[in-house]
Amino acid sequence: ETGVTQTPRHLVMGMTNKKSLKCEQHLGHNAMYWYKQSAKKPLELMFVYNFKEQTENNSVPSRFSPECPNSSHLFLHLHTLQPEDSALYLCASSQDRGGDRLTQYFGPGTRLLVL
Amino acid sequence: QKEVEQNSGPLSVPEGAIASLNCTYSDRGSQSFFWYRQYSGKSPELIMFIYSNGDKEDGRFTAQLNKASQYVSLLIRDSQPSDSATYLCAVNTGGFKTIFGAGTRLFVKA
Numbered sequence: 001e002t003g004v005t006q007t008p009r010h011l012v013m014g015m016t017n018k019k020s021l022k023c024e025q026h027l028g029h030n031a032m033y034w035y036k037q038s039a040k041k042p043l044e045l046m047f048v049y050n051f052k053e054q055t056e057n058n059s060v061p062s063r064f065s066p067e068c069p070n071s072s073h074l075f076l077h078l079h080t081l082q083p084e085d086s087a088l089y090l091c092a093s094s095q096d097r098g099g100d101r102l103t104q105y106f107g108p109g110t111r112l113l114v115l
Numbered sequence: 116q117k118e119v120e121q122n123s124g125p126l127s128v129p130e131g132a133i134a135s136l137n138c139t140y141s142d143r144g145s146q147s148f149f150w151y152r153q154y155s156g157k158s159p160e161l162i163m164f165i166y167s168n169g170d171k172e173d174g175r176f177t178a179q180l181n182k183a184s185q186y187v188s189l190l191i192r193d194s195q196p197s198d199s200a201t202y203l204c205a206v207n208t209g210g211f212k213t214i215f216g217a218g219t220r221l222f223v224k225a
Contacts, residue, residue, distance in 0.1 A: 031211055043203070043215035055211050090158055099166055102147055102207050106158035
């Protein structure tokens with residue numbers, strides 16, 4: 001089983017709800033990532049944190065709000081989402097940057113449905 | 116817009132054959148290249164990492180990189196039905212920014 005866990009595994013929410021996705025890595029890595037995976041589309045990088053500092057924000061709408069309290073935990077706070085935000089949200093971690101230290105280990109994902 | 120392109124497939128090969136998966140990328144400054152495998156309903160897992168021009172072999176898998184042509188490929192020898200999955204090419208364009216291709220679906224017929 002992967003060293004990256006995500007909860008919940010499935011989430012159904014209305015457009016006016018507020019919910020949070022949680023990710024935890026047990027690999028001792030320094031970098032953590034959020035990706036969105038939609039059917040027939042490439043993985044879309046949303047946010048990257050390195051040592052709790054955000055290093056990438058890929059023009060993500062403000063209805064997605066990340067939080068990284070430490071190198072092991074990453075949250076994605078969701079509010080007033082749209083139906084097109086329905087997707088699989090994957091969390092990943094990597095040791096650091098540079099060469100194979102960028103190898104990412106993925107969690108099982110949260111399948112989100114916005115009604 | 117930095118891009119990573121893959122043929123979506125499906126690529127169908129008989130058991131025991133060589134499967135050849137291809138990927139091109141647009142950012143000439145890219146330095147690190149990855150192949151991930153994603154089974155249906157599962158998350159991606161690393162198959163190969165390569166950063167030097169040429170071939171890198173690991174068991175039945177060989178990654179090939181040609182930076183001049185901005186091309187990276189993955190060969191799977193002696194393909195098995197268990198290799199049936201989507202293969203994602205990923206290219207690091209600097210810092211922590213890794214761009215993924217849409218993936219090639221491989222189907223190995225028993």
